[in-house]
Amino acid sequence: MQKFNKVKSIPAYLPIVNIDTDMLIPKQFLKTIKRTGLGKNLFHEMRYDEKGIEIDQFILNKAPYNKSKILIAGKNFGCGSSREHAPWALLDFGITCVISSSYADIFYNNCFKNGILPIVIDEEQIKQISEYSLRKEEIEVDLVNEKIKFGNNEIGFEIDPFKKKCLLEGLDDIALSLEKTDKILSFEKKLKDSKPWIFND
């Protein structure tokens, strides 16, 4: 997995609440069997008209936001389906950090598996940093120190220490879990005795 340490960028601000995964990446793009190449389809129905032509006013179509690495959005971001295509599309577009006041559970977890940092701050703070998007000024996100830096200010955020470590080091969590194979084995052994029906044999 790609590591995450710091990112500096003019953020794109999308002041919509409940941005669902159908908005992030509509189903016609779920037919792929790859993880890459979805960036052009991110927010497809807001970004393109029915003929497939870019809608100029949509923020991610406009410079400098078409190069944004940070997306600021309304609460309950990523609700809806479990499709990991949503973070894949963000990543492929170039967004490695999302800032919102809350996220849907599965989406939140999916971000960490793909080197994307989802930050939670409160609505007041969101208003404060969204100004930087409007003014087209850069902000910096620093994971090690858990801080968003902008102008002469900074806002702290919190992140689960284990998730932080995985992001900073780009750890493959399957490999980590496989290190516990002996524990899994003994669990399975016990399970075969206590609940033999689980294994259907």
Next chain:
Amino acid sequence: MPLTLYDKIWNDHLVHQQEDGTSLLFVDRHLIHEVTSPQAFEGLRSSNRKVRQPNLTLAVADHNVPTTDRTKGISDEESKLQVDTLEKNCKEFGIKLFGMDDKRQGIVHIIGPEQGFTQPGTIIVCGDSHTATHGAFGSLAFGIGTSEVEHVLATQTLVQKKSKNFRINVNGKLPLGVTSKDVILQIIGKIGTAGGTGYVIEYAGDLISSLTVENRMTICNMTIEGGARAGLIQPDEKVFEYLKNKPMSPKNENWDKALEYWETLKSDHGSKFDKEINLEGNDIKPMVTWGTSPQDVITIDGKVPNPKNEKDPDKKNSIERSLKYMGLNPDINAKDIKIDKVFIGSCTNGRIEDLREAAEILKDKKIANHVDAMVVPGSGLVKQQAEQEGLDKIFINSGFEWREPGCSMCLAMNADKLKPGERCASTSNRNFEGRQGRGGRTHLVSPGMAAAAAISGNLDDVRKYQI
């Protein structure tokens, strides 16, 4: 210490726990489908890993499959590639698959219970958010992303942190014409789409226990629309009866042992919930959604909201945005909303009892001339059962199309979709923008309400056809 049902299942599956609470949980049952699994298998292959417990894994193609004549295969090339890839992966890794021509094929959350693969007290995961459905059996069931699918395939475990406990008590009796779909829509309207975030919900109360197992599945299914990780219900006689003699249910002495364990699966008296709410069943009415979020609910005798009455600017904006997308004026009566299409199906309401409920209303009636309506049974076995009961005839005679099983117009990944501006009364679970096709407008309802809408040609009160 008294424990909740969720606490008990959690503790029973703990393989390892780190100091910070990050836990490795054993997964008893893993369901996979064609859309969220190809990249996971690809990952296994590229790192030379195997599937740890192929026997605890069951695969089916459902999201992409055509619901019309299947003898010609899938015409859409990308869909075909995905379905073929699933087949290839299952063969390579030794996983049981219900292919497109299998009688048992159907929506992943319908076939699990149908086969007895879904069992009380188990942890069940699937790369699909509606995995919560299986919680109706007293299992801890939740959706995961594709990286996690790969993790489960490789290790038969999942890394998780524990959620908080939330209990929703529903007491009383459901009035005529009101179903479990209305109960869950009402709950989501009340708690909001993020109301359950960070929680696992246990549904309790005498109304919940009075529901059939399939009706309970409808409630647990839409738990995710309330933002919760999972929703579950204490298993009881009805659940055990439902599972008895299912193909993958425990047999002989294993059945007795399982039953003994299953009977311990309840929240202890005095166990602590971090949040608890109560609902009075007698007050619930038939519900419809008017907007583009499942929390946008009103009763069928209600009116579409007016943004003018909303003070909170965010909420006001979101009402305006939804009304615009839905092509609705503020303050109009729900019953004055004219519809073009009706869809009966999905993992929320595609089971035999749902089809019976709709057929009961449609019997000896015709649907409105301007309405296109279809029934997509949740599985091949549901379809077969319905045909044995003659339900297909009732649907066809009333003007409905009778289709092959799959997800179909619930998410419109196959050919079944709304055209821009078309309005649909749908028994599915999501009314997001574009969910049933770009520009399509969805109103979520119960199967009976969908049937009533088909007859009337507008959203309507099912009770009108029940007296």
